[in-house]
Amino acid sequence: MPRTLGRILIYTALILWTIIALFPIFWTFSTTFKVAKDVQLGHIIPWVDFKPSWLGLRAIGLSPDTIFTESTPRAEFIKRFWNSIQASIGASILALILGSMAAYGLSRYSYHWKIWKNRDISFFFLSQLILPPVVLAMPFLVLYKELALLDSMIGLILIYTLSVLPIVIWIMKDQFDTIPQELEQAALVDGCSIWGAFFRIILPIALPGMVAAFILSVILCWNEYFFAALLTSSYAKTLPVMVASQTGSQGISWWSMAALSSAAILPLIIIGIFLERYIVKGLTTGSVK
Amino acid sequence: MTSATTAATGHAAVSAGVSPERHRLGSLLIRAATTLLGLVIVVQTLFVLGYISFGFSNWLPVLIAYVLWSAALCWGLVLRDGEAGWRAIFVLPAVLFTVALVIFPTVFGLFIAFSDWNLQSANGRQFNGLANLRQLWADPYFWNALGNMVFYVATVVVQYAIAFGLALLLNADIKAQKFFRVSFLLPFMLSPVAVSWMIGKSMLEYRFGPVTNLLRWLGWENPSLLTTPWLAKTTIALMDAWVWIPFMMIMILAGLQALSKEVQEAAKVDGATGWQGFWQITFPLMLPVSMTTIVLRVIFQLKLADIVINTTSGGPGGATDTISSFIFREYKDRSNVGYGTMIAEIYLILIIIFIALLLWATNRFMQRHA
Numbered sequence: 228m229p230r231t232l233g234r235i236l237i238y239t240a241l242i243l244w245t246i247i248a249l250f251p252i253f254w255t256f257s258t259t260f261k262v263a264k265d266v267q268l269g270h271i272i273p274w275v276d277f278k279p280s281w282l283g284l285r286a287i288g289l290s291p292d293t294i295f296t297e298s299t300p301r302a303e304f305i306k307r308f309w310n311s312i313q314a315s316i317g318a319s320i321l322a323l324i325l326g327s328m329a330a331y332g333l334s335r336y337s338y339h340w341k342i343w344k345n346r347d348i349s350f351f352f353l354s355q356l357i358l359p360p361v362v363l364a365m366p367f368l369v370l371y372k373e374l375a376l377l378d379s380m381i382g383l384i385l386i387y388t389l390s391v392l393p394i395v396i397w398i399m400k401d402q403f404d405t406i407p408q409e410l411e412q413a414a415l416v417d418g419c420s421i422w423g424a425f426f427r428i429i430l431p432i433a434l435p436g437m438v439a440a441f442i443l444s445v446i447l448c449w450n451e452y453f454f455a456a457l458l459t460s461s462y463a464k465t466l467p468v469m470v471a472s473q474t475g476s477q478g479i480s481w482w483s484m485a486a487l488s489s490a491a492i493l494p495l496i497i498i499g500i501f502l503e504r505y506i507v508k509g510l511t512t513g514s515v516k
Numbered sequence: 517m518t519s520a521t522t523a524a525t526g527h528a529a530v531s532a533g534v535s536p537e538r539h540r541l542g543s544l545l546i547r548a549a550t551t552l553l554g555l556v557i558v559v560q561t562l563f564v565l566g567y568i569s570f571g572f573s574n575w576l577p578v579l580i581a582y583v584l585w586s587a588a589l590c591w592g593l594v595l596r597d598g599e600a601g602w603r604a605i606f607v608l609p610a611v612l613f614t615v616a617l618v619i620f621p622t623v624f625g626l627f628i629a630f631s632d633w634n635l636q637s638a639n640g641r642q643f644n645g646l647a648n649l650r651q652l653w654a655d656p657y658f659w660n661a662l663g664n665m666v667f668y669v670a671t672v673v674v675q676y677a678i679a680f681g682l683a684l685l686l687n688a689d690i691k692a693q694k695f696f697r698v699s700f701l702l703p704f705m706l707s708p709v710a711v712s713w714m715i716g717k718s719m720l721e722y723r724f725g726p727v728t729n730l731l732r733w734l735g736w737e738n739p740s741l742l743t744t745p746w747l748a749k750t751t752i753a754l755m756d757a758w759v760w761i762p763f764m765m766i767m768i769l770a771g772l773q774a775l776s777k778e779v780q781e782a783a784k785v786d787g788a789t790g791w792q793g794f795w796q797i798t799f800p801l802m803l804p805v806s807m808t809t810i811v812l813r814v815i816f817q818l819k820l821a822d823i824v825i826n827t828t829s830g831g832p833g834g835a836t837d838t839i840s841s842f843i844f845r846e847y848k849d850r851s852n853v854g855y856g857t858m859i860a861e862i863y864l865i866l867i868i869i870f871i872a873l874l875l876w877a878t879n880r881f882m883q884r885h886a
Contacts, residue, residue, distance in 0.1 A: 240685055251711070252706070254726060258718065325610040328605075351614070352614065355618060360840070361844070361856075363618070369853065376576070389617045392610065396610070450709075467709040468709075470710060471712075488713050496702060499698060507701075510763065510766050
């Protein structure tokens, strides 16, 4: 029975890797509900190994008994969470607007700006992907200081937009290339302007690509740490910076770190479970022809 | 910025159907906006250099002037060139945005790189020529970090092999494919900072982390994962693999699914074993996708920083350092902007050479196997 054996091997391997992929996530969520003793004894399964307590959530003021009372940690946490939302959503929207327009232009028209042709402009955008954040980090630090944009939301949004723009253009150009040109030509004959055709005919068709580009941008910006750590301090600090600043200090309680980490990854896990189709679509753009 | 001003010249010939007044109005608008921007820059520069007594307290007004100039340029192009202007402003905003945020800082970065500039010291910026370059040449930590980068980039091949295996598993005729796909993808979406804590600081905790417990149970007496240099490097590479394997797996899976069914059947039936079918049919057909995946992955790997910064801060003794984490500390701990920027610029040049070579090599390779 080699076939049955093969199936058993396949499922064993699948389950093994599922455990590798999911255990750290499970560990983080469950550690939120552990007291010091459970952590030290290495207890793993809730209700069997240990009795869940609200310790972790209480530390950030989100447990049932503290949620309606004043709480400084909670205020701090919500501020950082909100900052992360603003930075990632704001940058993604801006990148989507700039990127969709550029991708559409590059997909439909041929430009001759002096020596610049479509290929050069596309390469110019995509080459930004190679640029490592460190190269821009310090000039930006000095520049933002001069521009009074240090530790500001706008500054962070601008630099995040820059970092996801090449990816958005890449995904959107691929998307527009798949839409037949006859569609706008028909619209133009009917008296639509080129921008009218873009907004009314093409964008609705390109919506799946836009969703994919948007979600991917949100994920990347949400997780971004390097620029946030360098360019923000008290006002515009984002959630990853808050998590990182807590790991450094000794004696920080495990449950509250686990609670913070859980909060940082929970939105992405929800996105991952429900919008996986779009993430895959965004990631695999252009790789398979 | 000149590229944008000249944008319209190419279109001047096709600006049929635009009345002369409108054409003139458009040109006037562009010229007026350019003059205004130039004026703001000149005034502010003179003020900062101390030649004149009026000006702005910071450079923010220059940025605002640039934004207004960009808007005026777009509007002026539409007025002047009509249809061609409408087309140009699809791409122009993104170009202006990127130019302002990349070209200027990069050039400015070169300026910083050749200076002795510590943000903590009262001396401010001082031009010091090639001193930073000389310091870099003699800095063992830089060469050490560069050596580590070679190691981290090399691990991409191992990640690729694992990712290919997982993609083949997912592409097999299995139940609950969606469940497994989502589970496998999740690590890629997590914040590296959170991963550093979840795995690096808590699961690998020496006394009671679940992984160290498991290793002890397996008979390893002293699993000092993050304090022994070579082990620490391997551990970081493993954490990085945990995050990035899903990315490669998804790319390869998409490639596998794009192969035609006949090819897959042939791979199963024709060869004596599945193993032969894989090496003779599936793997060669997957080469283009594999190359794209590996090149993309290498590009991302060269930016590796977050996990190192948050798990080991480059330690023990620089064993896990990447160039990015090294520069990050150079700034964070020593505020050494000048030297840090020099390393960054040199690193950028090395990256560009490396990627160009990589692309050239893959192209050659693909042509030979086509």
